[in-house]
Amino acid sequence: MCGIVGYVGKKPALPILLSGLKRLEYRGYDSYGFCVFNAGQEPFFHKRVGKISGADKELLEMDIQGTIGEAHTRWATTGSVTEANAHPHFDCNKEIFVVHNGIIENYSELKDQLINEGHKFSSETDTEVLAHLIEKFLKEKTEVGEKRKLEEAVAVALKLVKGTYGLLVMAKSEPEKLVAARLSSPLLIGVNDGEYIVASDPIAIAPFASNIVYLEDYEIAVITLGNLSLAKERAPEKMEYESEEAEKGDYENFMLKEIMEEPTAVENAIKGRLIIETGSVKLGGLDSVAEKLREIDNFILIGCGTAHYAARAGEYMLEEYAGIKTDVDVGSEFRYRKPILNDKTAAIFISQSGETADTLACLHELKQKGVLSLGVTNSIGSTQSRETDAGVYTRSGPEIAVASTKAFVGQLATLAMITVYLGRQRTMSLVTGSRIVSELARIPDLARQILLQREKIKALAEKYKGYKNFWYIGRKYNAPVAMEGALKLKEISYLHAEGIPGGELKHGSLALVDKDFPTIAICLSDSVYEKMVSNIQEVKARGGIVIAIATEGNENIKKIVDDVIYIPKTLEMLSPLLSVIPLHLFSYYMAVALGRDVDRPRNLAKSVTVE
Ligand code: F6R
Numbered sequence: 153m154c155g156i157v158g159y160v161g162k163k164p165a166l167p168i169l170l171s172g173l174k175r176l177e178y179r180g181y182d183s184y185g186f187c188v189f190n191a192g193q194e195p196f197f198h199k200r201v202g203k204i205s206g207a208d209k210e211l212l213e214m215d216i217q218g219t220i221g222e223a224h225t226r227w228a229t230t231g232s233v234t235e236a237n238a239h240p241h242f243d244c245n246k247e248i249f250v251v252h253n254g255i256i257e258n259y260s261e262l263k264d265q266l267i268n269e270g271h272k273f274s275s276e277t278d279t280e281v282l283a284h285l286i287e288k289f290l291k292e293k294t295e296v297g298e299k300r301k302l303e304e305a306v307a308v309a310l311k312l313v314k315g316t317y318g319l320l321v322m323a324k325s326e327p328e329k330l331v332a333a334r335l336s337s338p339l340l341i342g343v344n345d346g347e348y349i350v351a352s353d354p355i356a357i358a359p360f361a362s363n364i365v366y367l368e369d370y371e372i373a374v375i376t377l378g379n380l381s382l383a384k385e386r387a388p389e390k391m392e393y394e395s396e397e398a399e400k401g402d403y404e405n406f407m408l409k410e411i412m413e414e415p416t417a418v419e420n421a422i423k424g425r426l427i428i429e430t431g432s433v434k435l436g437g438l439d440s441v442a443e444k445l446r447e448i449d450n451f452i453l454i455g456c457g458t459a460h461y462a463a464r465a466g467e468y469m470l471e472e473y474a475g476i477k478t479d480v481d482v483g484s485e486f487r488y489r490k491p492i493l494n495d496k497t498a499a500i501f502i503s504q505s506g507e508t509a510d511t512l513a514c515l516h517e518l519k520q521k522g523v524l525s526l527g528v529t530n531s532i533g534s535t536q537s538r539e540t541d542a543g544v545y546t547r548s549g550p551e552i553a554v555a556s557t558k559a560f561v562g563q564l565a566t567l568a569m570i571t572v573y574l575g576r577q578r579t580m581s582l583v584t585g586s587r588i589v590s591e592l593a594r595i596p597d598l599a600r601q602i603l604l605q606r607e608k609i610k611a612l613a614e615k616y617k618g619y620k621n622f623w624y625i626g627r628k629y630n631a632p633v634a635m636e637g638a639l640k641l642k643e644i645s646y647l648h649a650e651g652i653p654g655g656e657l658k659h660g661s662l663a664l665v666d667k668d669f670p671t672i673a674i675c676l677s678d679s680v681y682e683k684m685v686s687n688i689q690e691v692k693a694r695g696g697i698v699i700a701i702a703t704e705g706n707e708n709i710k711k712i713v714d715d716v717i718y719i720p721k722t723l724e725m726l727s728p729l730l731s732v733i734p735l736h737l738f739s740y741y742m743a744v745a746l747g748r749d750v751d752r753p754r755n756l757a758k759s760v761t762v763e
Contacts (some may be wrong), residue, residue: 154239155759156339157332157356158320160375161347166196168349171209172356173204173223175398178406178552178751178758182228183238186211187249188221189327195249196221203752218379219519220330222320224251227757230259231276240322241280243287244272247324250286252279254316254337255762262312272700276316276748283308286321290534303374306333310372316509316761318352318367332373337761338507338535339367343388353759354391354533355398355550363388366533392532397474398550402539406751407553407644411736415557415599418729420547421565422592431585432576443541443722444524446577448498450477451522452523454486454514455502455637456760458556459563462528463502464632465728466567473584473725474575483510484763487517498524500570502597504551504559506534513763515539528566530559544570553645553751553760557736560636561599564729568592571725578728579720590721595730598720602733605717609734611740612715613701613741619670623661624651624735627684633674634726637735644743644753654687655682662690672738673713674731677703678724688712701731 155176159165165188173184184207185199196216200207204225224239231237240249256262259278262285271284289305300308302323310317310333318337320330332339332350342349342361349360350373357364361705365380365388367373367512372382403409425433439446451470453463462479470478481489487510491497499518506529515536519525527543530551537543546562552763568588576585616622622641626634631653638651652661654673665671671691675684688698689712698713703721710716717734719727743750 154452155225156352158350166216182233185238186223187240188218190218230278243283253318256313280466283733297521330375334367341365410558417548417562419596426589431582451494452499453480459502461632462563463634470569502528505529506531506536520598610741617745622649623671625654627680630674665696
């Protein structure tokens, strides 16, 4: 969602904050702000509406020498996009400065109370109540008549707050310190030879420090030059993060780079994990729960957006090949259900960031009910990866573009391996296991062949860029891929697209089909081919245009559709790993053709840390 950076060290803070903020901008980008304490002078305080990229020249020309500061890039939740609503927020006298990720749910009542007590507010945000609460408790003496330190005032203030937070606080009265606190919103502290960089995401820390401390829920850290004071003392951990992976390289943008990395994402996911001879997989992250997993007879798969579509494909895999009853839901709805659980239920949480609030809320709920929790997570050290009982990293590398692409294929590959793992614990034969893992090993090369068709897909986007609405249809394993294709088109091109199972068209949606509403049909040579052809014919009979994703060698399809993109043949179960690639490329080129900011689509943010 929003991004936070803080710095305490010997170097001027502003360039470091600026660089961190630019790396975090993919998380939120409607406005930004800085506060730097500038030895003996008034703090440097700067907030603007817009994206930080482009503003760096002006900022770097300012001679700001202060060595302690905080910064924030915002994705608006409470309060519209204005300079006043940008962070840092401050108290009545502009002496306390707060940057915050998360949501203060009871902010309205706290604000009324503070206004009654005489506090003057200058923004519409929930965050601002924190600055005023801290002001109040900093002024107020303790029960034994002592003056509170900043961290103590923060602790008292946070006791009154309902919601989630990752926050940094600075106060003019204690200019040497940065106070950090978290509850359900990530905050990490990079440690480098007496200097500290705090951020909501390792990507902002990676160029500055390779050792890291993960702040825990309810923990408050006090950071001063050369000293990090934590509630629970612990040594920093080595950060497993390759800084260069988060660079764009020669690509025009991250999204194209990440689509082009889809074969590598699969390669990384499967590297060292497939055992073809025994038709099995080695997933070290599940070793500790291997025996428990043998007993499980029903799975719940939870994810949001793209990760939810991966879960849907995973549902087909687990039921068909591992023979395990599987239920799937989006995080934001599952939490309202009263799921039927037993001691043989396990849950798999699927998330690129490992920080999605809706998914984490389900994790917390199911953990409380004693359900075994597994994570399929990309971000190492994320909340999800730390809080699940066991799990498998997808190893897709940092995904920076807001729209998820390579993480999706990483999730699918991981779910396929989990299916083999669980299947082989049950009734899956060596032959079947071997067939799946051998085919998985071929996927990266097959995926590379699809990427060679970039120019053709680009030309198709040019051809179709004038249309405003699109259907995406598919069946069985490819029904979720149709939904993923539609989501991607909506997200980055701002065109209307709907993804539905092919068989559902005739139950109402077909009414919309006409010559201006093209349909993208995933129609592979698999067990649902004939049924998909029928769905295509229903569209054609009503004057609709159809673009098919078909299996190489199927010349007949050309006779019934308007355009075809071919993909290589693979196992039906693994076909989503390939069929999604042309859809990702098509969305990408459509968005480029329409002049959209593909990496940072409007209204969105990466890593949705609010519910
Ligand atoms: C779509 C997209 C989102 C995310 C969703 C879950 O392109 O990026 O739908 O997939 O917000 O995010 P993670 O996987 O981080 O939990």
